[in-house]
Amino acid sequence: MSPPAPARSERRFALAVAAIFGALALAGVLGHEMWRDELEIWLIARASAGLRDLLANMRTEGHPALWYVVTWLLARITREPLAMQLLNVTIGTAAATIVAQDAPAPRWARALFVLGYLPLYEFTVITRSYALELLLLSAFCSRLARRRAIDGGAVGLLVLLAHTNLFGTIFAGLAVAFALVAAWRRPAGEGIRVSWIAASTVIVAVAVAFAHVLVQSLAIGSEHADSYRPPWNLRSVLACLGTLARGFVPLPDFGAHATWNSTALDLLPRGMTGLVGALGGAAALMVAARALRRVPEALLVFLTGSATLFAITLFVWFGFARHHGQHFVWFLACAWIAAALDPRARDSWNARTGRLGLAALLAIQALAGVHAYLRDLALPFSNARAVAHHIAASELQDLPLVGSIDYAVEPITAYLDRAMWYPESDRSGTFLDWSDRRRLVPATKALGDARALAEREGRDVILVLSYPWRDLPVGARVTIGDGTTMHLFARFRGALVADENYDLYRVSVEPR
Numbered sequence: 001m002s003p004p005a006p007a008r009s010e011r012r013f014a015l016a017v018a019a020i021f022g023a024l025a026l027a028g029v030l031g032h033e034m035w036r037d038e039l040e041i042w043l044i045a046r047a048s049a050g051l052r053d054l055l056a057n058m059r060t061e062g063h064p065a066l067w068y069v070v071t072w073l074l075a076r077i078t079r080e081p082l083a084m085q086l087l088n089v090t091i092g093t094a095a096a097t098i099v100a101q102d103a104p105a106p107r108w109a110r111a112l113f114v115l116g117y118l119p120l121y122e123f124t125v126i127t128r129s130y131a132l133e134l135l136l137l138s139a140f141c142s143r144l145a146r147r148r149a150i151d152g153g154a155v156g157l158l159v160l161l162a163h164t165n166l167f168g169t170i171f172a173g174l175a176v177a178f179a180l181v182a183a184w185r186r187p188a189g190e191g192i193r194v195s196w197i198a199a200s201t202v203i204v205a206v207a208v209a210f211a212h213v214l215v216q217s218l219a220i221g222s223e224h225a226d227s228y229r230p231p232w233n234l235r236s237v238l239a240c241l242g243t244l245a246r247g248f249v250p251l252p253d254f255g256a257h258a259t260w261n262s263t264a265l266d267l268l269p270r271g272m273t274g275l276v277g278a279l280g281g282a283a284a285l286m287v288a289a290r291a292l293r294r295v296p297e298a299l300l301v302f303l304t305g306s307a308t309l310f311a312i313t314l315f316v317w318f319g320f321a322r323h324h325g326q327h328f329v330w331f332l333a334c335a336w337i338a339a340a341l342d343p344r345a346r347d348s349w350n351a352r353t354g355r356l357g358l359a360a361l362l363a364i365q366a367l368a369g370v371h372a373y374l375r376d377l378a379l380p381f382s383n384a385r386a387v388a389h390h391i392a393a394s395e396l397q398d399l400p401l402v403g404s405i406d407y408a409v410e411p412i413t414a415y416l417d418r419a420m421w422y423p424e425s426d427r428s429g430t431f432l433d434w435s436d437r438r439r440l441v442p443a444t445k446a447l448g449d450a451r452a453l454a455e456r457e458g459r460d461v462i463l464v465l466s467y468p469w470r471d472l473p474v475g476a477r478v479t480i481g482d483g484t485t486m487h488l489f490a491r492f493r494g495a496l497v498a499d500e501n502y503d504l505y506r507v508s509v510e511p512r
Contacts, residue, residue, distance in 0.1 A: 010101050011101060013100065013101070013107055014097050014098075014100040014101030014102075015097070017096060017097075017100040017110070017111050017114055017115070018093050018096050018097040018100060020115065021092070021093055021096040021114055021115060021119075021120060021124075022089065022093040022096075024115070024120060024373070025089045025092055025093065025120060025124045025125060026086075026089055027377075028120070028121070028124070028125035028373055028376065028377070029082075029085040029086070029088070029089055029124075029125055029127070031376065031377045032085070032125050032126070032376055032381055033380050033381045033382045033383070033384065033385040033386070033495075034081060034085070034127060034381070034382065034384075034385070034411060034414070035381060035382040035384070035411055035497045035500055036382075036384075036407055036408065036410050036411045036497075036500070037128065038084075038126065038127045038128060038411075039081060039384070039410070039411040039414040040061075040410060040411075040431050040432065041067065041068055041071050041084075041128075042071060042075065042081050042084050042414055043410070043413065043414050043430040043431035044057045044058050044061070044068060044071075044431045045068060045071040045072040045074070045075040046075040046079060046414075046417075046430075047430060047431060048072055048075075051069070051072070054068060054069065054072050057431065058216070059215075059216055059219050059435075060216060060219045060220050060221075060432075060433060060434035060435050061216055061434075062213055062216045062217045062220060063129070063165055063166070063213065063216070064162070064163040064164060064165060064166070064168070064169060064209040064212055064213060065163055065212060066129070066132065066160060066163035066164050067128070067129035067132055067164060067165070070087070070132070071084055071087075074087055079417055081414050081415065084127055085127050088124060088127040088128075088131050088132075089124060091124075091131045091132050091135050092119065092120070092123060092124030092131040092134070092135075093124075094135050095119065095123075095131060095134040095135035095138050095139075096114045096119060096120075098135070098138045098139055098142050099113065099114050099119070099134075099138050100114050101142075102138075102141075102142040102145065103138070103141075103332070103336055104145070104335070104336055104339035104340070105358070106355075108359075109358055109359070109362055112359075112362035112363065112365070112366050113332070113362055113365070115366060115369065116362060116365035116366045116368070116369045117250050117321075117325075117365045117366070117368040117369035117372060118250070118322075118325045118328065118329065118365065118369075119131075119134060120369055120373070121369045121372045121373050121376070122321060122322045122325060122372075123322070125373065125376065126322070128165075128322070129164045129165045129168075130164075130165070130322060132164050133161065133164040133165055133167060133168045133171075133329075134329065136157050136158075136160050136161040136164065136168065137161055137168070137171060137329070137333055138333075138336075139157050140154055140157040140158060140161065140175065141333055141336040141337055141340075142336075143157065144175075144179075144192065144337055144340060145336060145337065145339070145340035146340075148191075148192055148193060148340065148341075149192060149193035149194065150176065150179050150192065150193070150194040150195075150198045150199065150202075151193075151198070152198075154198075155198045155201050155202055158172040158175055158176065158202045158205070159172070159201065159202060159205040161175075162202070162205045162206045162208075162209040163205070163208075163209045166210075166213055166312070167309075167323075167326045167329075167330075168209075169206055169209045169210055169213070170305060170308050170309070171305065171330060171333065172202060172205065172206050172209075173202070173203065173206040174301045174304060174305050174308075174330075175202075175301075175333075175337075176194070176199050176202045176203060176206075177301055177304070178192075178297055178298065178301045178334075178337060179192040179194040179199070180194060180199060181297045181300065181301070182297045182341060185296070185297060186341075190341075191341070192341070219434075219435055220434045220435065221434055221435045221436035221437070221438055221439075222436065223436075223438070223439050223440065224434050224438065232314065232315070235274055236314060236318075237278075237314065238274035238275060238277065238278040239274050239277065239278075239318070240310055240313045240314045240318075241277065241278035241281040241282060241310070242265065242273075242274065242276075242277020242278050242280060242281050243277075243281065243309075243310075243313050243318075243319070243323075243324040243327070244280075244281035244284050244285055244306065244310075244324070244327045245265075245277055245280030245281040245283070245284050246263055246265070246277070246321065246324040247284075247321075247324035247325045247326065247327035247328045248284040248288075248327065248328050248331075248361060249280070249284075249361065249364050249365075250263075250321050250324070250325060250364075250365060250368045251263065251264040251364060251367075251368055252264065252368060252371065252372070253266055253267060254371065255267075257379075257494075257496075258496050258497070258498050259371065259372065259375055259496070260321075260372060260375070260376075260381075260496050260497075261320040261321050265277050265280075284327075285306065287357065288302060288331045289302070289303065291331075291335060292331075292334055292335060292338055294338070294342055295338035295341050295342050297338075297341070298334045298335070298337060298338035298341070299334075301334060302330065302331060302334040305330045305334075306327060306330070309326060309327055309330070375496065376496065379494060379495070379496055380492075380494060380495045380496070381495065381496045381497060382411060382495050382496075382497045382500040383492035383493070383494070383495045383500055383501055383502055384409075384411035384412045384414070384415060384500055384502075385411075385415050386492055387412050387464065387490075387492055387502050387504065388412050388414075388415030388416045389415070390490055390492075390504070391412075391416065391462065391504075392416060396462055396506070399459065399460055399461060399462050399506075400421065400453055400454075400457055400459075400461045400462070401413075401416075401418070401419070401420040401421065401461070401462050401464065402420065402421040402423065402446065402449055402450040402453060402461055402462070402463045402464070402507075403420045403421070403422065403463070403464040403465075403466075404422070404423050404424065404441065404443070404445075404446035404463075404464075404465055404466070405424065405440070405466050405467070405499070406422040406423075406424040406425065406432055406438070407432060408466035408499045408500055408502075409464050409465075409466055409502070410430070410431065410432055411500065412464060412502075413430040414430070418430075420464075421449060421450075421453055422438075423441050423445045423446045423449040424438050424439060424440060424441055425437050425438040425439075426449075443465070443467075443469050446463065446465065447463070447469075447480065447484075447486070447507075450463040450505075450507040451482075451484045451507060451509055454484075454507050454508065454509040455509050458511075460506050460507060460508045461506075461507045462504060462505070462506060462507070463486075463504070463505040463506075463507050464502050464503075464504055464505075465502065465503045465505070466499050466500065466501065466502055467499070467503075468503060469486075469503065469505075472488050473488075474488055474489070474490065474491050475487075475488065475489070476488050482509075482510075483509060483510030484507065484508070484509050484510075485507070485508045485509075485510075486505045486506075486507055487505060487506040487507075487508070488503060488504070488505055489504055489505070489506050490503075490504040491503050491504070492504075
């Protein structure tokens, strides 16, 4: 029996949206130069011989393991980083298909969201675990809406979701809480069927994922960990409230060169940014709460999730656009499940004010996405790939490498597929060890390490600095003590990631 005509029509619509999404995502990743947060996972996966090595190598990462395991499996097939990007495009397109077909919103709203800033650009063009999170979360919402039960398939989706990233861990736990509260409050047949075995399985998976993240976080060195912790004061509280507004309305500073992770709030007069952002966050929270008011269970878990995200922002890590957007992702998930429990929950989108508000919100997100996408195509996101190609295509390709600051030069090793000496941790490698053995060092330490390596190797060394050492023109030669010559032979500027611009020196030491 063929599906009814409305179902076939929705399927065709979803496939059309997914085809557009996939084509744009593919063009986007082919023009996107990956930066350190994307490539560190690839470097860890590529350097790990087995799963035990993988877990050991990611011991200071602070993330659950699923995306690392998926990447590790891919790295067994190829050493080319592009493969990870293509996999992420596939995952993102699958998520777009589910949302475009099954989300309880008008077609125009589904298309605008899918082709907007978060799903297309931030989660798919930029290759992290967020597309996988969106795929598993949307697949769970779709299944729950159809079956009104946490069955075996839903449990499997939530277990995997818990191990994508910390947001997925939180959302998986709250999804079970949603089902349990709905089962308790509503008569049989009107709530969500969930057994204690199913709920316990997901809770255990959430606990394991959180424990894994906690153990890794405790292994991170104090110098690195302290840089994440925001100060606890009124200004940081206001900024924390403002992240909800940034997540719902991710408008960048269109006039800035590095517009990624910027916010139009910074254009306000000094002292007004935090207050206006906090008011905007409070307004977004009230609008979301009003939209969910018909289903108290949905409202409860949305507010609980928002409070959890606020706590992480305030006490652990302030984050950037990809983190702040999780407020909006969680709101959509709650609205999706709410519509399954009570069809009247759709009224918020069908009322005139609801349609206008949703249209304005998604139009802004689409505008931000178009701007970020085109900016990424026009400018280098990172100069790491260009540096690697420059070195590989010259007579310098076999010379030893020294790089500083380690986190900024790290992505070069992914494209070159060879190690670099990191002065910050006194070791040669590719991915970073964020433990206490690492500390920031001055330029004199990096220069000294390059000189010492040139002496040990008996040949020149390439020194890559992610900051200007001196105000020198390209081609300049400088002699520093004991016959060491520094030749600035290349400079790379203009990247959207400000600290992934580089100066390249050829370090020569006169033989004694």
